[in-house]
Amino acid sequence: MEENIEIKKLLEVDEKQTYDHNNIDLQNTKETSSFHNNTLGSTLVLSLSLNNTTQPPHQIQGNPQIQIGNIRVKLDEAKKENENLRSMLNLVNERCNVLQNHLLLAMHMHQLSSSPQNNHNMPKGSRQDEEEPILPTRQFLNIDEPSPSYSSKKEGFSLVESNENNKGRKFACEDININNEDSINHEGEINSKIKSQEQMEDQTSKVTCTRARVSIRARSHFSLMVDGCQWRKYGQKTAKGNPCPRAYYRCSMGNSCPVRKQVQRCFKDETIFITTYEGNHNHQLPPTARPMASLTSSALNTLLSTSTTNLQYGNTFIFSSPFSPPNSTAIATFSPSPTCPTITLDFTIPYSNNFQFKKNTSTPLFPFPLQSFEGFPSMINKERKLALVDVVSEAIEKNPSLKASLFEAMSSFTNVNPLNINNHIQIK
DNA sequence: CGGTTTTGACCTGCGC
DNA sequence: GCGCAGGTCAAAACCG
Numbered sequence A: 001m002e003e004n005i006e007i008k009k010l011l012e013v014d015e016k017q018t019y020d021h022n023n024i025d026l027q028n029t030k031e032t033s034s035f036h037n038n039t040l041g042s043t044l045v046l047s048l049s050l051n052n053t054t055q056p057p058h059q060i061q062g063n064p065q066i067q068i069g070n071i072r073v074k075l076d077e078a079k080k081e082n083e084n085l086r087s088m089l090n091l092v093n094e095r096c097n098v099l100q101n102h103l104l105l106a107m108h109m110h111q112l113s114s115s116p117q118n119n120h121n122m123p124k125g126s127r128q129d130e131e132e133p134i135l136p137t138r139q140f141l142n143i144d145e146p147s148p149s150y151s152s153k154k155e156g157f158s159l160v161e162s163n164e165n166n167k168g169r170k171f172a173c174e175d176i177n178i179n180n181e182d183s184i185n186h187e188g189e190i191n192s193k194i195k196s197q198e199q200m201e202d203q204t205s206k207v208t209c210t211r212a213r214v215s216i217r218a219r220s221h222f223s224l225m226v227d228g229c230q231w232r233k234y235g236q237k238t239a240k241g242n243p244c245p246r247a248y249y250r251c252s253m254g255n256s257c258p259v260r261k262q263v264q265r266c267f268k269d270e271t272i273f274i275t276t277y278e279g280n281h282n283h284q285l286p287p288t289a290r291p292m293a294s295l296t297s298s299a300l301n302t303l304l305s306t307s308t309t310n311l312q313y314g315n316t317f318i319f320s321s322p323f324s325p326p327n328s329t330a331i332a333t334f335s336p337s338p339t340c341p342t343i344t345l346d347f348t349i350p351y352s353n354n355f356q357f358k359k360n361t362s363t364p365l366f367p368f369p370l371q372s373f374e375g376f377p378s379m380i381n382k383e384r385k386l387a388l389v390d391v392v393s394e395a396i397e398k399n400p401s402l403k404a405s406l407f408e409a410m411s412s413f414t415n416v417n418p419l420n421i422n423n424h425i426q427i428k
Numbered sequence B: 001c002g003g004t005t006t007t008g009a010c011c012t013g014c015g016c
Numbered sequence C: 001g002c003g004c005a006g007g008t009c010a011a012a013a014c015c016g
Helices: A002-018 A024-053 A064-114 A116-121 A124-131 A181-201 A287-309 A382-398 A400-414 A418-424
Strands: A157-160 A170-173 A213-220 A231-238 A245-251 A260-265 A272-278 A316-319 A330-335 A342-346
Touching: A213 A287, A287 A342
Parallel strands: A213 A342
Antiparallel strands: A157 A170, A213 A272, A231 A245, A245 A260, A260 A272, A316 A330, A330 A342
16 A cells, blocks of 8 residues: 555656656657556556665665666657557558458449349439449548558549539548558559449549548537647537537648538537548648547548448447547447538447447546547546556556566566565555 | 637528 | 528637
8 A cells, every 4th residue: 555655656756757848748648658558667667766766775786866767768668669569559450441441342342243233222322332432531630650661652642622613622532541552552453443333334423522521429528629630710600400609620730731620519418519520631640649530540441331331321330449439439320421421420328328238337428538548648637647556556466467477577677676576566 | 920719701502 | 593501711809
């Protein structure tokens, strides 16, 4: 118990030091990603360093401050490694989505070739998607390459918006799966096949830029979702049927970035905000923006695959993404508009209550701006850290193998005898 | 002073 | 063609 208090104090000191930075957002980002990955490591290592300094002088090898400095250097290295691992995980997830879409496309093409008459039995909206299996979707928030291996060879194509008189504004319309070079080539083959099929069906049909949107419905006590990007408000309008005005924002992080979003409060429940994203960033994203980018990218992938296969078309279904906040699953709804298909992710519906897939009765309130999401570091406050210490401490204590592994890792990490560590880390 | 917000006017698409 | 609603523009105001 005393050790636990000690750890908390250390965290407070550590937090004070690391948060004293001009660029709060960037610092938060760095701190959060490392914290979640390294909660155990940082906490325990810091505890060790202090304990070492309290030992008799003859047991201390060298200057304690130098030791602390060395430990911090190693800690930074571990943080970097964790960031690399996180990047690799993101890459794997993205490629998984790519493969999934390829499979769906292949199945769809096979279905088309075997029974072309099926098209005529589809509803009007469905056929629209059948004709354009790969929506030239304006991918929301492209995901920057977190690692050198994460090569994003954008083979997107620019299409003038359907309204060509609209001041000639162009949007970079890209296929969603842009992250894998092989996938791009493969995608290109499929695209060409599909396009040739379309041309056979209707030579006069034009490839229009379908404006896909991702709408997120979530609870928040903030009027603006903190998603890591900088937005500039360019308009406000009161929509029909909702006395709450709808605000229009444009991304101000890049020069002429086409990404826009709308934020509107639900007038029936003013804690609910509906944020609609549209467009594709033409600049690098800060780390704080990547979780939302990944989430919406997953949603758009789902939109793509669903519209491709017509599975659950127009229906609601469970949307879950590795980028979704922990313990939260959205109810996804399609709005199959031919000009602007929208997928709405509703995080306000208590998933565990409506769907008996989970016994988890944790609060369904998903408090945007994603306070509970590790990708939004500005929301990681001291209380959360301290709570995490409790959770982690309990987890370590309950799991002897984890404890042993940690000691082993720490001994190699700090060159401290685990047997000595054992005396210092008696958590609870 | 530069960036952001506000707000009325304007543009565009759509239904009748 | 007209009216309506959603979306955007741009000048003025505001702010740090």
